Amino acid sequence: MKSRSIQARAGAAILQSVPIILLATGTVCLLLFALDFSPIAIIRAMAAGSLTSWLKFSQLLSIWVPLLLCSCGLLFTFRAGLWNIGIEGQVVMGAIGATILLRMNPGFLPPPITIIAAMAAACIGGSLWGLLAGILKSRGGVNEIFGGLGLNFVAQGIILYLIFGPWKRAGIASMSGTDIFARNLWLPTPVGWRVAPAALITAIAVFILSRLFLNHTRFGLKVKAVGLNPEASRLFHIHADRYGLFAIMVGGALAGLAGGLQVTGVYHRLIPSISSGYGYLGLLVVMLANYKSLPVPLITLFFAWLAAGSIQLPIMLRIDSSLSGVIQGACVLSALLVHGLRTRRQG
Amino acid sequence: MIQLVNIHKTFGKVKALQGVNLHVRPGSIHGIIGENGAGKSTLMKILTGFIARTSGSILLDGREVALKTPEAARKLGIGMLYQEPLDFPKLSVLDNFMAAAADTNPQRQAEIITRLSNKFGFTLNPSSRQGKLTVGERQQVELMRLIRDQCRILILDEPTTGISGEQQKLLFGTLRRLRDEGKAIILVSHKLAEIHSLCDRVTILRHGKPAGEQEKPFNEEQLLQAMFAALPTRSSRPPRRTPGKPILTMEEVSTTAGRVGLDRINTTIHEGEIVGLAGLDGSGQSIFLQMAYGLLSPEQGRVSLPDADVEDVMRVFLPADRLGKGLIAGLTVREHQLLAGATPFFIHSGCGRDETKKAINTFSIIGTPDTMAEGLSGGNQQRLLLSLIPPQARLILLEHPTRGLDLQSGRWTWHYLRSHLPDNGAIIFASPELDDIMEQADRVLVFYNGAIILDRPTDQTGYREVSRAITGRV
Incomplete structure (x- = not known):
């Protein structure tokens, strides 16, 4: 038997998602009818808010980038059978890691190198935070869900402490964040764009590499084996704990990178809500993708559209943007x- | 009191019970014995309403009863004491005792515990946590619960497994007392000593069929003969290899893992040996294999592999639970081959495909390289596991190697294992089939209650000695 082509598999995946789309659309429409809103008007408003100009669409892409990065990280942890709820904290620690470098701004380095170093620091910050949750699980027997949740609160505490303490703005500390970085440390964004091309390329490259790694390497196969049956993996001489830690560190690094790009590419400073919930949203994305990598870019794009488009809802239709x-x-x-x-039907 | 007439039970094609008759009188203890897979558990599950019989009738006090649900069995006064206590370890003894009671007044129930404890000589504190008790004490709580609920027919499944000698004495006293009060007691056991000291009558099952019945006093020879099928002619048995250097040594190895743990195991396995582990299921064979592979560490004693080579890649273990513990559900046949073999870092869709096809042909696996492990039948899962054994493997540990295989596949499996075992390698396998062990092993170790009670070259022992050892007689 020949291995099925990517087109055939994509076709099957699309076919499989038809009932999901119908069910979801049906539910949402019913809800909207019950609230006396027209679904058509809402779609039109959301499209107007995100698809009518490149500026608006690039705004959508600026949401797509961190969401795609977080989702890629979660593909690793889900593949290893881990529920990486701690991803939010990993985004935050990545943002902090990048900020440390960007605030130091060592003058002897050219700015692009400083930015790259900051992104590396973001990956390290996120992956160490992930490692912490992993060690709590493998050494301390703390389920990664609870460990991750706890570490999210700790990360939030740390970021608030930094913003209101050591890194507070000259004179005043406020929720609006730290001082803005020097302009040459911003990721370059062309006029008329809302997203840095470098961030966009990074996210796409990360997705391609993640997919390649998970589906086409020996390492990826072992991560999958550990996720499906840690006990049997031992008989294949695979250390389940080690692969679990590896997966959560990669997941943390990608989440951290998302945080770092938010800092240097979008906000140009560290703000308390730097993660914007993209980590949690990523969990939903990967679940919706049935833990497969192929549908992830499309689903993240759809979710980004919902998030970007819904900003228009209060203005145009007086509906709260939480509809997204x-x-x-x-x-x-x-x-x-x-x-x-x-x-259930198969089982 | 209860009479089973011509009971049949089939699971698909498998005939688990064929024409079993049983008549248990009030005020008697009736033993049911038989080797692994003789149909004891199936019969008990029918009696307690967990599974329905295919045909046959059950008469209680002369009236036919349906026994369709466990609830119905309980209402008729049929109670069972399971091998593993079915209780709530995190609750107190009193809470456990009150569970499912009609009357849940703690004070009255505590009084009942005290009264029953005094009567039978148990020393249970109603407020201690169930999980802190020993298996024997947990059994006592369950037993008292059955007595409180007016159980008239009491079924016990291997009740002395994992309990202390003292507790066993108490249990036997209690059972005799209950018998004298007129209850009907059914004792499922493989321990002949127990049968001798307790039972008034015994029914022997073999391969799902009644193989004999005896009144007290029992003739042990006849019991053993009825329990174990006659030894088939040993024509095809390959010649024994000469044992070489030690490959695995256990010194004073003890553990509490599993139901009975391991009790001071001292043994050495040599290169060239094929060793069969006999014994009733759960007598320590599986723990022994896991210990030999390194999945478990001994609590006391030492497991050593004199040859450092064996430690790394040259040890393989094929567990009985093939899909749960040996293979990875969700991965394909090819992915299993990739995991087991020397695989390059990058895997493209053609990687390992030819090797997998070769393995599928060699091992006659019914499936394709892209079939998921869970999509294979039990026999084919075993073939897949066999195909994953690296050619350089030197210590091969197998749990139930031919279970689920037809005769031909079983023979093929053994032929393959023998012909691919290097001269400096050894095979250790546990099997519930005595035939398998007598036919394939050079040496047999018989496990009883976590200890090795018989260790003999198979050509210097016989069916009789081994089967006696399985029932605890040496």
């Missing part, structure tokens, strides 16, 4: 329900 969250939730619940029913 409702739609995202409906999609994920529909997907889980359809997958669950499918597994």
Whole structure:
């Protein structure tokens, strides 16, 4: 038997998602009808808010970048059978790692090198935070869900302490964050763009490499084996703990990179809500993708559209922008329900 | 009191019970014995309403009963004491005792515990946590619960497994007392000593069929003969290899893992040996294999592999639970081959495909390189596991190597294992089939309650000695 081509698999995946899309759309439409809103008007408003100009679309892409990075990181941890709830904290620690470098701004280095070093620091910050959750699990027996959740609060505490303490703005400390970095430490963004091309390229490259690594390397296969059956993996001479730690460190590094890019490419300073919930949203993305990598860029694009477009809702239709969250939730619940029913029928 | 007439039970094609009759009288202890897979558990599950019989009738006090659910069995006064205590370890003894009681007044229930404890000589504190008790004490709580619920027919499944000698004495006293009070007691056991000291009557099952019945006093020879099928002619047995240097040594190895743990195991396995581990399921064979592979570490004593080579890649273990512990559900046949073999860092879709096809042909696996492990039948899962054994493997540990295989595949498996075992290698396997061990092993170790009670070259022992040892007689 020949291995199925990528087109055939993509086709099957699209076919499989039809019931999910129908269910999700149906649920959301019913909800909107019940609230007396027209779905068409909402779609139109959301499209107007995000798809009518390159500026607006690049705004959408600036949401897509961190969401795609977080989702790629989560592909690693889910593949290893881990629920990396701590991803939010990993984004935050990545942002802090980048800020340390950017604030130091060593003059002897050319700015592009400083930015690259800051991104490396972001990866290290995120992966160490991930490693911490991993060690709590493998050495301390703390489930990674609870460990990660706890570490999220710790990370939030650290970022607030830094912003209101050592890194406070000259004179005043405020929720608006630290001082803005020197302009030459911003990721270059052309006029008329809302997203740095370098960030965009990084995210796409990370996705391609993640997919290659997970699906086409011996390492990726071992991570998968550990995720599916840690006990049997031992008989294949695979150390389940080590591969688990490796996966959560890669996941943390990618989440950290997302945080670093937010700092240097979007906000140009460290702000308390630097993660913007992209980590949690990434969990939904990967669940909606049924833990497969191929649909992730599309789903993240869709979610980014919902997030970007919904900003227009209060202005145009006087609906709260949290509607995008409702739609995202409906999609994920529909997907889980359809997958669950499918597994049950097969089992 | 209870009478089973011509009971049949089939699971798909498998005939688990064929024409079993059983008549248990009130005020008697009735033993049921048989080797692994004789149908004892199936019969008990039918009696307690967990599974339905395919045909046959059950008469209680002369009236036919349906016994369709565990609830129905309980209402008729049929109670069972399981091998593993079915209780709530995190709750107190009193809470456990009250569970499912009609009356849940703690004070009254505590009084009942005290009364029953005094009567039978148990020393249980109602407020201690169930999980802190020994297996024997947990059994006592369950037993008292059954007595409180007016159970008239009491079924015990291997009740002395994992309990102390003192507790065993108490249990036997209690059972005799309950018998004298007129209850009907069914004792499932493989320990002949127990049968001798407790039972009034015994029924022997073999391969799902009744193989004999005896009144007290029992004739042990006849019991053993009825339990174990006659030894088939040993024509095809390959010649024994000459044992070489030690490959695995255990000194005073003890552990509490598993149901009975391991009790001071001292043994040395040599290069060239094929060693069969006999004994009733769960008598320590599986723990021994896991210890030999390094999945478990001994609590006391030492496991050593004199040759450092063996430690790394040359040890393989094929567990009985093939899909749960040996293979990885969700990975394909080819992915298993890739994991087991020398695989380059980058894997493209053609990687390992030819090798996998070769393995599929060599091992006659019914499947394709892209079949998921869980999509293979049990026999094919075993073939896949066999195909993953690296050619340089020197210590091969197998749990139930031919389970689920037809006769031909079983023979093929052994032929393959023998012909691919290097001269400096050894095979240790556990099997519930005595035939398998007598036919394939050069040496047999019999496990009983976590200890090795018989260690003999197979050509210097016989069916009789081994089967006696399985039931605890040496």
